[in-house]
Amino acid sequence: xxxxxxKSAARSSSGRVKTIDIVNKGLxxxxxxxxxxxxYGLLSIIASAAFLAFLLTxxxxxxxxxxxxxxxxxDVPLEAGMLDKQNPGRSDFQGIIKEAIKDYYxxxxxxxxxxxxxxxxxxGAAFQLRDEVLNNPSREGSTISLWVLxxxxxxxxxxxxIKREVPESQRRLSDKQLRWIERLEKDNRIEKRFNTTFxxxxxxxxxELAGIWGAVKGSFYTMLVTLMxxxxxxxxxxVYLEEFAPKNLATDFIEVNINNLAAVPSIVFGLLGLAVFxxxxxxxxxxxxxxxxxxxxxTLPTIIIASRAALKAVPPSIREAALGVGSSKLxxxxxxxxxxxxxxxxxxxxxxxxxxxxxxxxLLMIGMVAFIVDIPGGFTDPSAVMPVQIYLxxxxxxxxxxxxxxxxxxxxxxxxxxxNAVAVVLRKRFERRW
Amino acid sequence: xxxxxxxxSLLVLSVAGFLIxxxxxxxxxxxxxxxxxxxxxxxxxxxxxxxxxxxPAFFMFLIWLGFEQSIITALMVADLPDEVRxxxxxxxxxxxxxxxxxxxxxxxxGEITPLMRNAAAQYISLKGIGQMxxxxxxxxxxxxxxxxxxxxxxxxxRARNQxxxxxxxxxxxxxxxxxFTTIGIVLSILYEAVRFFQQxxxxxxxxxxxxSPQMAIREDQVGSSGAFGAVPVFAGTILISAIAMFxxxxxxxxxxxxxxxxxxxxxxxxxxxxxxxxxxxxxxxxGFFAALVVAPMIRNSGAQLGIDVSSESxxxxxxxxxxxxxxxxxxxxxxxxxxxxxxxxxGAYSVGATRSETIMHVLIPAALPGIVGGLxxxxxxxxxxxxIVVMAAGLSANLTANPLQAVTxxxxxxxxxxxxxxxxxxxxxxxxxxxxxxxxxxxxxxxVIALTVVRKYRERYE
Numbered sequence: 001x002x003x004x005x006x007k008s009a010a011r012s013s014s015g016r017v018k019t020i021d022i023v024n025k026g027l028x029x030x031x032x033x034x035x036x037x038x039x040y041g042l043l044s045i046i047a048s049a050a051f052l053a054f055l056l057t058x059x060x061x062x063x064x065x066x067x068x069x070x071x072x073x074x075d076v077p078l079e080a081g082m083l084d085k086q087n088p089g090r091s092d093f094q095g096i097i098k099e100a101i102k103d104y105y106x107x108x109x110x111x112x113x114x115x116x117x118x119x120x121x122x123x124g125a126a127f128q129l130r131d132e133v134l135n136n137p138s139r140e141g142s143t144i145s146l147w148v149l150x151x152x153x154x155x156x157x158x159x160x161x162i163k164r165e166v167p168e169s170q171r172r173l174s175d176k177q178l179r180w181i182e183r184l185e186k187d188n189r190i191e192k193r194f195n196t197t198f199x200x201x202x203x204x205x206x207x208e209l210a211g212i213w214g215a216v217k218g219s220f221y222t223m224l225v226t227l228m229x230x231x232x233x234x235x236x237x238x239v240y241l242e243e244f245a246p247k248n249l250a251t252d253f254i255e256v257n258i259n260n261l262a263a264v265p266s267i268v269f270g271l272l273g274l275a276v277f278x279x280x281x282x283x284x285x286x287x288x289x290x291x292x293x294x295x296x297x298x299t300l301p302t303i304i305i306a307s308r309a310a311l312k313a314v315p316p317s318i319r320e321a322a323l324g325v326g327s328s329k330l331x332x333x334x335x336x337x338x339x340x341x342x343x344x345x346x347x348x349x350x351x352x353x354x355x356x357x358x359x360x361x362x363l364l365m366i367g368m369v370a371f372i373v374d375i376p377g378g379f380t381d382p383s384a385v386m387p388v389q390i391y392l393x394x395x396x397x398x399x400x401x402x403x404x405x406x407x408x409x410x411x412x413x414x415x416x417x418x419x420n421a422v423a424v425v426l427r428k429r430f431e432r433r434w
Numbered sequence: 435x436x437x438x439x440x441x442x443s444l445l446v447l448s449v450a451g452f453l454i455x456x457x458x459x460x461x462x463x464x465x466x467x468x469x470x471x472x473x474x475x476x477x478x479x480x481x482x483x484x485x486x487x488x489x490p491a492f493f494m495f496l497i498w499l500g501f502e503q504s505i506i507t508a509l510m511v512a513d514l515p516d517e518v519r520x521x522x523x524x525x526x527x528x529x530x531x532x533x534x535x536x537x538x539x540x541x542x543x544g545e546i547t548p549l550m551r552n553a554a555a556q557y558i559s560l561k562g563i564g565q566m567x568x569x570x571x572x573x574x575x576x577x578x579x580x581x582x583x584x585x586x587x588x589x590x591x592r593a594r595n596q597x598x599x600x601x602x603x604x605x606x607x608x609x610x611x612x613x614f615t616t617i618g619i620v621l622s623i624l625y626e627a628v629r630f631f632q633q634x635x636x637x638x639x640x641x642x643x644x645x646s647p648q649m650a651i652r653e654d655q656v657g658s659s660g661a662f663g664a665v666p667v668f669a670g671t672i673l674i675s676a677i678a679m680f681x682x683x684x685x686x687x688x689x690x691x692x693x694x695x696x697x698x699x700x701x702x703x704x705x706x707x708x709x710x711x712x713x714x715x716x717x718x719x720x721g722f723f724a725a726l727v728v729a730p731m732i733r734n735s736g737a738q739l740g741i742d743v744s745s746e747s748x749x750x751x752x753x754x755x756x757x758x759x760x761x762x763x764x765x766x767x768x769x770x771x772x773x774x775x776x777x778x779x780x781g782a783y784s785v786g787a788t789r790s791e792t793i794m795h796v797l798i799p800a801a802l803p804g805i806v807g808g809l810x811x812x813x814x815x816x817x818x819x820x821x822i823v824v825m826a827a828g829l830s831a832n833l834t835a836n837p838l839q840a841v842t843x844x845x846x847x848x849x850x851x852x853x854x855x856x857x858x859x860x861x862x863x864x865x866x867x868x869x870x871x872x873x874x875x876x877x878x879x880x881x882v883i884a885l886t887v888v889r890k891y892r893e894r895y896e
Binding site for chain 2: 282405417420
């Protein structure tokens, strides 16, 4: 015990209030406060995590079933004379399918009943038959046993989204239709298989015929345009601003502009695209070309800012050494600074591209929201992109589109996560501390 | 030649030009006694040739690409019969659009008349001629560039300096694209917005309390006459952004404080990527989630409590938007808190303050400008956010402060007004640009303040 504490102890025995007592008295309350504060911090992290988990599980639980699709086995008798002789591709396949269905359910004769019966099968069944016949022309005269697509209502029933117990008036399938389906089940003629249509088809109004391949290709072309424009331009701008630009009003103005553009709402870029590229320059609507240019303008600030940080991280000694052996300033940058900064620039670019891949709003403005069935084959074909496809499907009233939307989200998230993973690996692998 | 093919042949020509220039330089070097007698390395002579080959040609190509459509359309319209050209501009525009879609094989809005078919054929042939002329001009320019430089290549030609000047020019042009983008945004939005304000007075737009932009297209059509008072739209935007900030500001700030002051390395290694994933999820996914899961949940729990909740309530959109902004707030605050010098913390600890007291009484006051700046950026993000509100918020403009009712926002209105068929002279379409103008300058105002505050704050501790 040193002198001062002894003194204060002495004073406390004399009955006067001591500072240490006040401190000690408040200590419990203060520690409690400290604990609570810490708890709130932890709670907010947990809240974010819980929300993320909630979001992901609800999307996966809604979407995983879209990877399976209900098929019905149908025996199609291909009698001679049913096919068009000159042009087999233009035969009445719809009629042949209907005949086959009637053969399986001979008891159904009423017109209304027949219509209900046919509606159990997808309108895509005729196309399946057509492909089958065209691929094997010799099948005429025999009976083809074909697994055809079931209608989306049947699919929903098989996946349990339409309940059999509810009263007939509240379900999209009538009691009669249920009995027909039960017969198929008894004969083992209905089963769920892997949904190849989802990964190979374009958009469709019929959920069982709709796929994301068109949107994936559209996204691919759009991203290609964005990458080809924004990578070189972004790096050039970053190199100029970081390595060559004099400190003056003009470069300050450029910098303010870049920082500000990074925070401009994305939909404003869509307005720019609509007014300038579509209306003024008359570029084609709904195409990856215009979409790519608009997204390029949007991601450019991200890439420039990241690239400048990468250039800044290259130590000046590198530049001085190169200048010392007689390189010109441009040679210094091109053959010494750029290679060292490239991994950082690539990381920034990939992150910018991931942002662009998930962007929807500006593309709505330039007409990429149109209903497009064909799979795009180039930069000037009308096309959808994945986030817009998700938006369109989310707006569709059919129950079967809910699971397809969720599945498309899963595919999009898979792309985004792998892009970000590449960026992280790149950063880890090439990061250099000087 | 199609544009893509033309670009490819230009690329091939440039490579050829590079090789030709380099070869000539090497030959020259051989005759004058080694490459050291040349002013520049042989590569630079090649590069100079390639640049002269592709740059002027590419420039011409761009000019054609920019004006192709307007020139061809003008030529085609000039060939139309007089009585067609005398149509009112709106009808004529529809006709021109139809002819264009007919020419490109797309669906046409009306029925196809022989006149349109002729015009479409004319359009296609004009386009073909135009493409041919461009191809010839571009290729001739490319070859001429190569020949021109080839003749000039001599040992004393300062090839490196010339190439470097051109490259430097290109760098400058690339870095000014940000300026041109801003100018483009301002001019395009302003132009259309001014056309809107010629039809609807500015004061009606800014202070009117009624928003129903559906205009009757024909005179005899039943329907509202259209009202463009944007106050309910602004109020809805502010309501939803306020709900979002109510969620994002405390959670984001507390996460940042916890991560930078309390969490050990292991927890940080888990929590940071988690927030990054939250930031990387596309907004359309949040929108889907808000509309499909959160909104029904709020509605059902409201029904159980006996409260009537709209299925497109501002609360659902605001809550989900708030979650979307959490990582944004958290990463900005994290930067700001980390920038506070350690000495301030140490000083507080040394007088016996607990951690939370240090944070509340020292760190946050010191970091306040930065935090406020970050929050302002977050507000600007919330105001400009589109997909969540398009999918989860309502379309009808209600002037209400009740978060359980449906409200609409600026971005929702822009999307609904501009998606689908557009007529570029109806106030309905132009109103979207007026809203865009308000949105752009509103967020610009917030951003400029926020960025200045943050910069000032950084400078204080550097």
